[in-house]
Structures are given as structure tokens and as C-alpha cells.
Amino acid sequence: MRVMGIDCGTGYTGYGVVELCRDGKLLCLTCGAVKLSARESMSARLAIIFKQLGAIIQEHRPDNVAIEDVFYALNVKSALKLGQVRGVAMLAASSAGLQVSEYSPLTIKSAVVGYGRAEKQQVQHMVTQLLNLTEIPEPPDAADALAIAICHLHTSATLERHRAAVGG
Amino acid sequence: MRVMGIDCGTGYTGYGVVELCRDGKLLCLTCGAVKLSARESMSARLAIIFKQLGAIIQEHRPDNVAIEDVFYALNVKSALKLGQVRGVAMLAASSAGLQVSEYSPLTIKSAVVGYGRAEKQQVQHMVTQLLNLTEIPEPPDAADALAIAICHLHTSATLERHRAAVGG
Numbered sequence: 001m002r003v004m005g006i007d008c009g010t011g012y013t014g015y016g017v018v019e020l021c022r023d024g025k026l027l028c029l030t031c032g033a034v035k036l037s038a039r040e041s042m043s044a045r046l047a048i049i050f051k052q053l054g055a056i057i058q059e060h061r062p063d064n065v066a067i068e069d070v071f072y073a074l075n076v077k078s079a080l081k082l083g084q085v086r087g088v089a090m091l092a093a094s095s096a097g098l099q100v101s102e103y104s105p106l107t108i109k110s111a112v113v114g115y116g117r118a119e120k121q122q123v124q125h126m127v128t129q130l131l132n133l134t135e136i137p138e139p140p141d142a143a144d145a146l147a148i149a150i151c152h153l154h155t156s157a158t159l160e161r162h163r164a165a166v167g168g
Numbered sequence: 169m170r171v172m173g174i175d176c177g178t179g180y181t182g183y184g185v186v187e188l189c190r191d192g193k194l195l196c197l198t199c200g201a202v203k204l205s206a207r208e209s210m211s212a213r214l215a216i217i218f219k220q221l222g223a224i225i226q227e228h229r230p231d232n233v234a235i236e237d238v239f240y241a242l243n244v245k246s247a248l249k250l251g252q253v254r255g256v257a258m259l260a261a262s263s264a265g266l267q268v269s270e271y272s273p274l275t276i277k278s279a280v281v282g283y284g285r286a287e288k289q290q291v292q293h294m295v296t297q298l299l300n301l302t303e304i305p306e307p308p309d310a311a312d313a314l315a316i317a318i319c320h321l322h323t324s325a326t327l328e329r330h331r332a333a334v335g336g
Contacts, residue, residue: 043262046255050263079244083251087214088259090252094211095218 001156002029004062004093005149006053007141008085010078011036013049014141017060018131018149020157026150028131029060031142042081046088053092065093066152068144069102103151111151123147169324170197172230172261173317174221175309176253178246179204181217182309185228186299186317188325194318196299197228199310210249214256221260233261234320236312237270271319279319291315 007014016031034052036045057065067089074082093100106116112126124136124143130150137143175182184199202220204213225233235257242250261268274284280294292304292311298318305311 041262041268043258043268046259047262050259074244074248076242076244076247079247080242080251080254083248083253084255084258085251086248087252087255090211091214091218091256091259094209094215100209100211 001064001153002060002062003149003152003156004057004060004065005145005147005152006065006067006089006093007033007144007148008067008082008089009141010081010085012139012141013053013085013089014139014143014145015053015056016137016142016146016149017056017062018146018153020153025132026130026153028133028137028146030056031137031146033139033141033145042084046084049085050088050092053089054095057092057096057098062098064101064152064156065089065098066101066103066148068108068148069104101152101155103148103155107155108147108151111154112147169232169321170228170230171232171234171317171320171324172225172228173313173315173320174233174235174257174261175201175312175316176235176250176257177309178249178253180307180309181221181253181257182307182311182313183221183224184305184310184314184317185224185230186314186321188321193300194298194321196301196305196314198224199305199314201307201309201313210252214252217253218256218260221257222263225260225264225266230266232269232320232324233257233266234269234271234316236276236316237272269320269323271316271323275323276315276319279322280315 002019004017012033014033017029019027034049090100109118110116113122127143127146128136170187172185180201182201185197187195202217258268277286278284281290295311295314296304
């Protein structure tokens with residue numbers, strides 16, 4: 001199973017594609033961030049995000065897309081801007097026929113670190129360990145996107161086990 | 169000059185295309201609303217908006233797209249949702265190579281009614297009059313979208329006159 005995590009932001013939008021291998025290991029296929037220039041108009045910026053995320057989806061063919069469901073710690077104006085980026089990211093997924101799963105920051109931290117109130121650095125450290133990387137992915141938005149993908153894979157695997165147990 | 173107004177909403181997203189004729193008259197070319205079913209996933213809803221707005225743009229070939237710049241009277245959660253719709257509407261415009269202009273509710277009401285604190289019904293009434301329609305456009309989101317388009321046309325015309333006066 002292959003999942004693309006997207007960490008939406010109005011400055012940087014991180015992405016990361018993670019594969020859950022048959023032996024249970026997690027493999028990072030790609031990660032990075034779309035940098036948005038404040039000099040561009042918002043509609044031009046959204047077009048760049050849509051194009052770049054679409055290209056990553058075409059190249060790495062994830063089975064699912066996962067994004068962070070965040071709405072606190074925002075004011076109304078920044079929520080509206082973040083929503084615009086989110087809408088375009090979700091559209092990139094649905095245009096490729098993919099489902100979008102949303103996870104709260106608490107769920108993501110719990111899935112990756114085992115502790116919902118973990119610090120950002122702890123999440124980045126665990127992402128690096130779980131994916132067997134030699135260094136912390138840069139920019140931080142890329143690491144966050146990988147954490148979202150890992151969260152989806154862990155959650156799906158747990159659901160599968162649960163279904164199998166109930167079914168058997 | 170031909171302008172498409174879009175009134176973004178998470179339930180209905182209104183649209184209206186208005187042409188400013190050579191004789192100064194305003195002509196409504198089309199108006200309506202994309203209705204979003206709450207039964208669909210958000211990413212599926214965004215795909216429907218993108219497709220339908222894109223189809224209207226292809227059919228009526230506006231020179232510009234105008235949207236309402238609203239962020240008050242919203243809570244953070246609804247701002248995030250509205251932002252998602254807005255992002256996709258802006259992407260529909262930029263995908264067709266069109267610029268997006270944003271106007272505050274105050275500017276739109278002033279341009280259409282001549283009074284920034286006008287009631288919704290007054291705006292709908294003036295839209296009907298200015299476009300020489302036999303009845304108020306339905307749903308209300310369609311009338312609001314036409315008001316946004318009229319605002320852009322009035323604002324552009326004023327700017328043109330100003331430029332001409334300064335130039336001459």
C-alpha cells in the first residue's frame with residue numbers, strides 16, 4: 001500500500017509518498033515541498049500547487065491521499081487562506097480518482113510517536129527513524145507530510161487487523 | 169468586456185456571467201448555482217465545483233473572474249471549508265488563464281446599490297433592474313454572483329475613465 005501525505009500551508013505545502021512493504025517496513029519514495037512565492041497572485045499559487053501535486057501523484061501513483069485536519073490555532077483569515085490550499089490539494093487527489101483521508105494532529109502524533117502531545121522535533125525524529133533515513137527530511141513541511149502518510153498506513157493496518165479478527 | 173462572478177459557498181456556489189455592451193448596458197449571459205450534496209465527500213464536491221465552473225468558463229469565455237472577499241461573520245471551521253471551495257473556484261479561473269479580482273461585500277453593495285450597508289433584498293432587486301431581467305435570479309447565490317460581476321464591471325469602467333482622464 002502506498003500513501004501520499006500532504007501538509008498544506010500557505011507558504012510551503014509539504015508532500016511525501018510512503019510505501020508499506022510486505023515485510024512491514026516503511027519506505028519513503030519521495031518527499032519535498034511546494035514553495036509558494038508571495039509575489040504571485042493567490043490564484044497563480046493555487047495553480048502551481050495543483051500542478052505539482054498532480055505531477056507527484058502521476059509519478060508515484062499512491063493508493064490514497066492523507067491530509068491533516070487542522071482548524072484550531074488559526075484565525076479566520078488564515079483559515080480561509082489555508083482552506084484554499086487544502087481545497088486544491090484535495091482536488092488534485094480526487095482528479096486522480098483517489099480518496100482523501102483526514103487526520104487530526106493528535107492522531108498523527110499518536111500514530112507516529114505514540115504520544116498525542118509530542119513536540120514537532122520528536123515527530124521529525126520518529127519519521128526519520130521509521131523510514132530509515134540518514135537525516136531529517138527538509139523542509140520541515142516534508143517531514144510533516146511523511147508523518148501524515150505514516151499515520152494513514154498505521155491506521156489502515158490497524159483497521160485491517162481488526163477486520164481480519166472480526167471476520168475470522 | 170465580459171465578467172464571471174462567483175459566490176462561493178459550501179452548500180451552493182453561485183455563478184453569473186455579465187457582459188458590458190458598447191452602449192453601456194449590462195447583459196446577463198447565464199447564471200445559476202452548483203448545488204453540493206452533503207452526502208458526497210468534500211473532495212468529490214470540490215471536483216464537481218471545479219468541473220462545472222470550468223464548463224461555464226469554457227462556454228461563455230469571460231475576460232475576468234470576480235469573487236467576494238469575505239472573512240468576517242465566519243468561524244474558523246467554516247472559513248476553512250469556504251476556503252476550500254474558494255481555492256477550487258480560483259483554480260478554475262487560473263486554469264483558463266484568467267485573473268481573479270476580489271471585492272469586499274461593502275464594495276459590491278456600494279457598486280450595485282450605491283450603499284454599502286444595503287440589505288440582501290435590495291441587492292437582488294438592483295441586480296434584476298440593472299440586467300433588465302423579468303424576475304429575481306434564483307437561487308439567491310446566483311443573484312449574488314451577478315452582483316459581484318456587476319461590481320467588477322463598474323469598478324473597471326471607473327478605473328478606465330480615470331485612466332483616460334489622467335492620460336488626456
